[in-house]
Amino acid sequence: MTSDKLVLLIAVIGAGSYFQTITGFGLGMIVMGATSGLGLAPVATAASLMSIVSLVNSAGALPGKLHHIDWRAVGAATLGILPSVILGVLILDYLSTSATGMLQLLLGAVILYGGLSTALRPAPLQTRSDNRSFFVSGVLGGLLSGLFGVSGPPLIFQFYRQPLTLIEIRCALILIFTVTAATRVLFSAYEGQLGREIWVLSAIAAPVVMMTTFAARRYPPPLSAIATRRLAFGVLVVIGGYLILYAIKELFL
Template structure:
């Protein structure tokens, strides 16, 4: 990879790591979306690098914070994610491009509606949802990841609607996405996809990610809990539009 592409990619990973440490999500979605749009690197290689640097982000973000984790919620969501990722990949192969385009449009519309409605009413639920609800959010997150490479929306919506503190939400989401990254990394290694170039890019990115994560822990943005929830739901709106646009273009063509 040339320096003209490498330096922007590293800067992007640093910014996304800061955002993820503050909100609990965003590293994969921001880097994948921007790298694809700017044509910085092949999507497949960026996805593998992101999986590796996500581990670095969590290794710096979570120490001293694990007592804030709702382990039952995280465990239920993770149990839903892991098998449904494979199911999403198989479902995409079975449906074909035409049907999957319609499904992507529908999913994008649902995410967009959920993000808009939650942003207008950012107050959390009065009572914590049951463990089954977290499991279902994990299932839908895994399906989205397997089919379209975007696992965040159902999990973000689920956790940010809970009557939990922001630090509890952040830690839970980081831990859930770390479990997903570990699974994806092991699967990529088993398929022999982690070549020397991937390790080199990850080695360069890890210090940037670690520094950005430390900066986010020490110097978080001075915004309220309600504003942070609105930012999270605003990102969901953007993801919904991101899912809908290519589907609409394919259907129109």
């Protein structure tokens, strides 16, 4: 990796870490999107690096905040995620390219519609959803992760629609994505997929992640609760649009 690509990669990771600390999500999407779009690193390398730096981000973002977490909601979502990731991978193996593209197109349309509708009406629900709905959001997130490597949208939508404070939402999402990242790191290590380059890049990125995480905790942007919810749903719109465009490209171009 050239020095200019390394600097840009570390800067992207720092920006993603800051964003995730203030919203509860985004590090993986920002890092994976930028690295693939700009050709900064191979996808496999970026995915492993993203999982490790996610653990560093959570180590800086969660201490002193665990009492804000709705443990029942997080537990239900996690129970849904872990087995459905494997199911998503198995389904992907059986689907044809055209079927996968059509499924991605449909999912992109649903995410786009959900993001647009909730961005226009960002007020949360009047009452907290039951734990079964958190489990379902985890199942859907796991399936998306197994199929397309994108687990965030169902969980983001579910938590940001709840009558919870922003800090409760942020901490819950960070913890959930930490569990999934830790699972991936352990599996990758067991499979011998974490080579020297991954650990060197992680060691370089870790101080930047810690600094941007602490900066986000100490100097968050002056956004209201409604503005932060609109930002979250706006990101869903971008994800949905990306999935639609990518599916159209694969199916028709």
